[in-house]
Amino acid sequence: MVEKIGVIGGGSWGTALAILLSKKGYEVELWVRNSKQCNDMNISRENVKYLSGVVIPNNVRIIDDLEKAVTDKDIIVLSIPSHGVRETLLNSKNYIKPDQIIVNVAKGIENNSLMRISEVVKEIIPKSKYAILSGPSHAEEVARDMPTTVVTASEDKKIANYTQDIFMSPKFRVYTNPDVIGVELGGSLKNVIALGAGISDGLGYGDNTKAALMTRGIIEMSRLGSKMGANNETFAGLSGIGDLIVTCTSMHSRNRRAGILIGEGNSLEEATKSVGMVVEGVKTAKSAYNLAIKYNVTMPITKEIYGVLYEGKDVKNSVVNLMLRDKKHEMEDVVKILNNSW
Numbered sequence: 001m002v003e004k005i006g007v008i009g010g011g012s013w014g015t016a017l018a019i020l021l022s023k024k025g026y027e028v029e030l031w032v033r034n035s036k037q038c039n040d041m042n043i044s045r046e047n048v049k050y051l052s053g054v055v056i057p058n059n060v061r062i063i064d065d066l067e068k069a070v071t072d073k074d075i076i077v078l079s080i081p082s083h084g085v086r087e088t089l090l091n092s093k094n095y096i097k098p099d100q101i102i103v104n105v106a107k108g109i110e111n112n113s114l115m116r117i118s119e120v121v122k123e124i125i126p127k128s129k130y131a132i133l134s135g136p137s138h139a140e141e142v143a144r145d146m147p148t149t150v151v152t153a154s155e156d157k158k159i160a161n162y163t164q165d166i167f168m169s170p171k172f173r174v175y176t177n178p179d180v181i182g183v184e185l186g187g188s189l190k191n192v193i194a195l196g197a198g199i200s201d202g203l204g205y206g207d208n209t210k211a212a213l214m215t216r217g218i219i220e221m222s223r224l225g226s227k228m229g230a231n232n233e234t235f236a237g238l239s240g241i242g243d244l245i246v247t248c249t250s251m252h253s254r255n256r257r258a259g260i261l262i263g264e265g266n267s268l269e270e271a272t273k274s275v276g277m278v279v280e281g282v283k284t285a286k287s288a289y290n291l292a293i294k295y296n297v298t299m300p301i302t303k304e305i306y307g308v309l310y311e312g313k314d315v316k317n318s319v320v321n322l323m324l325r326d327k328k329h330e331m332e333d334v335v336k337i338l339n340n341s342w
């Protein structure tokens, strides 16, 4: 049986995944919200704005009709920015049936509700079959067939295994993990740390500083995850440290690039405008900051990034604040986290 797949969201990631899935022989429809962009993509067979230089195969049907894109699909891939997921699901829920599998690839946490995407999906389509696909996977490289590894998580093992089979290819290796909370949090929270890594680069700091941000960053991500019910080991995997590494070090990273611009003295608005694609870490910084308060978890890096983005804090003062915190035993938190006694 040929699987029918609707990829909802024609940004860089949706386009790259539509190409990957179409090469596997599935029937793929790619929904692009903007009609002009949809038309342009049909003419040029390229997503010039979000993924230039990559040919979109003719067997990917590019459409702007959301109803058609979700109707009768075996799988619906949600590849829109996290802040657009709720609205898009509300607009399409009447056409989605409970036996269709929803694979979310967005990495973010809602600002007002502080909900993860699985929770948003469950609220709007209560009986849906849900999986998340996440990990170190820049669209620019996946679309060019560069070896990439990711993880899919679902509460239902059968759905995780099915999603693994659907996406797996010789250049795209998919692992499974039952920990939906951990995989969702890892992919979302790493974007906040990546903004920090970019800011550090923009300030002219070096590899030592970035290594510090990444190492202490994964610790505070795990700390929050632990309180929210994630499995701590997940943060040592592809959706945790793996994605943190790629996002903090790659020039493809939208979050890191925005951070660099902020570190160089640009405003948040100037930075996001210049990147021109979704910088999920900006909104997630607000959600993570509020989750840290809600769960009474210490997240110093996230707190400083929030201060820079939303309270007009000077980035240099933030570095000073982080460096001059109270003295600590390095492994204290780690042992507690690993023992699940945090």
Ligand SMILES: NC(=O)C1=CN([C@@H]2O[C@H](COP(=O)(O)OP(=O)(O)OC[C@H]3O[C@@H](n4cnc5c(N)ncnc54)[C@H](O)[C@@H]3O)[C@@H](O)[C@H]2O)C=CC1
Pocket (backbone or CB within 6 Å): 009, 010, 011, 012, 013, 014, 032, 033, 034, 050, 079, 080, 081, 082, 083, 084, 085, 087, 088, 105, 106, 107, 108, 137, 138, 139, 140, 276, 277, 278, 280
């Ligand atoms: N680009 C990448 O390499 C990867 C991105 N992701 C995640 O995938 C999600 C999508 O990211 P990208 O494709 O990079 O974004 P993008 O910035 O390349 O494109 C976003 C797309 O979503 C559309 N859009 C924007 N706001 C919308 C809304 N409110 N409702 C419906 N559609 C809307 C835009 O028109 C555009 O087509 C994000 O959560 C991102 O973190 C995950 C892995 C890799």
Ligand SMILES: O=C(CO)COP(=O)(O)O
Pocket (backbone or CB within 6 Å): 107, 135, 136, 137, 138, 191, 194, 243, 246, 247, 252, 253, 254, 255, 256
């Ligand atoms: O999550 C991503 C790659 O795994 C994409 O986000 P960035 O572009 O910020 O790295």
